[in-house]
Amino acid sequence: MKPAAFRYHAPKSIQEALATLAEVGREDGCVLAGGQSLVPTMAFRLAKPKHLVDINGIAELARLEVRAGKLCIGACVRHAAFEQPVVEGPLGRLLAEVVRHIAHRPIRARGTFCGSIAHADPASEWCLVAAALGAEMVALSTRGERVIPARDFFDSIMTTMLAEYELLAEVRLPLLSDDTRFGFCEFSRRAGDFAIAMALVTCRMNGAKISAPCVAVGGVEAFPRRIEAAEAALTGRAPGAEAFVAAAEAAAEAVEPLEDDNISADYRRALVRTVVQRALERATA
Ligand SMILES: Cc1cc2nc3c(=O)[nH]c(=O)nc-3n(C[C@H](O)[C@H](O)[C@H](O)COP(=O)(O)OP(=O)(O)OC[C@H]3O[C@@H](n4cnc5c(N)ncnc54)[C@H](O)[C@@H]3O)c2cc1C
Numbered sequence: 001m002k003p004a005a006f007r008y009h010a011p012k013s014i015q016e017a018l019a020t021l022a023e024v025g026r027e028d029g030c031v032l033a034g035g036q037s038l039v040p041t042m043a044f045r046l047a048k049p050k051h052l053v054d055i056n057g058i059a060e061l062a063r064l065e066v067r068a069g070k071l072c073i074g075a076c077v078r079h080a081a082f083e084q085p086v087v088e089g090p091l092g093r094l095l096a097e098v099v100r101h102i103a104h105r106p107i108r109a110r111g112t113f114c115g116s117i118a119h120a121d122p123a124s125e126w127c128l129v130a131a132a133l134g135a136e137m138v139a140l141s142t143r144g145e146r147v148i149p150a151r152d153f154f155d156s157i158m159t160t161m162l163a164e165y166e167l168l169a170e171v172r173l174p175l176l177s178d179d180t181r182f183g184f185c186e187f188s189r190r191a192g193d194f195a196i197a198m199a200l201v202t203c204r205m206n207g208a209k210i211s212a213p214c215v216a217v218g219g220v221e222a223f224p225r226r227i228e229a230a231e232a233a234l235t236g237r238a239p240g241a242e243a244f245v246a247a248a249e250a251a252a253e254a255v256e257p258l259e260d261d262n263i264s265a266d267y268r269r270a271l272v273r274t275v276v277q278r279a280l281e282r283a284t285a
Pocket of ligand 1: 119124
């Protein structure tokens with residue numbers, strides 16, 4: 001099928017984009033970033049925006065830089081930018097590890113980090129990273145700037161706190177200290193498919209004991225989140241099967257998995273147990 005008719009806008013500056021969004025946001029206008037989620041839904045007429053505000057011509061939005069201890073990712077930075085570490089240290093390596101699981105190369109070449117966050121698919125790897133690391137989302141509009149912490153940003157399936165007239169201009173990720181360890185594990189049916197369950201774990205070591213653990217799970221509930229019960233099961237414990245099984249069990253118990261015709265809640269819960277345990281093993285290997 002072909003998309004329904006729409007009016008195309010190609011602003012050349014952020015101010016111009018915000019002015020256009022202020023005008024058309026409430027009349028079914030939306031941002032076009034990489035188009036890798038929006039265009040297929042338009043082709044199936046699941047989305048019929050009346051206006052598309054294409055941000056790809058705005059050079060300022062392609063910035064990827066470190067400022068004040070944070071990696072600042074502009075709205076036009078593509079997934080593929082992260083295939084090689086973009087910063088020294090664990091954060092660059094973590095992003096390079098995770099990006100391999102997003103779709104296929106042609107999609108990674110066009111799709112954007114911020115587009116994934118704005119789209120908020122429950123199985124988005126970048127949404128999991130944002131939730132795990134405590135990202136900040138920078139939303140701009142003609143009314144000004146809002147910086148929204150990840151824990152407040154995701155509302156439900158594919159729904160965020162962004163208003164229709166706001167542009168997600170940048171996402172900021174805190175740099176990780178050199179001694180941060182991380183482990184990621186995703187289960188999907190085929191390489192490149194969306195995750196059915198995935199876990200991202202970070203921690204540090206205080207002597208032989210785990211400190212400051214972060215255990216986050218995605219692809220399971222309406223949006224990814226940290227699982228405090230799993231983190232509590234790890235804090236101050238020696239890495240190893242006993243602590244990992246306890247944390248994995250705590251995570252599996254804490255989630256309320258989505259289910260559909262193909263995947264039951266029980267199956268997803270069992271996968272949570274597996275992906276959390278494997279992510280922990282990878283973090284501490
Ligand atoms: C076959 C296939 C497999 C895929 N597999 C995966 C996968 O495994 N994991 C995964 O995470 N993704 C996957 N994707 C989705 C892909 O990662 C998209 O690139 C991503 O979800 C959206 O980014 P985009 O830049 O393409 O956004 P677009 O498609 O342009 O936009 C998506 C939505 O977000 C809004 N939006 C985009 N940018 C902004 C912004 N800066 N401010 C405000 N609103 C904005 C748009 O208005 C639209 O509603 C897959 C896609 C395809 C086609």
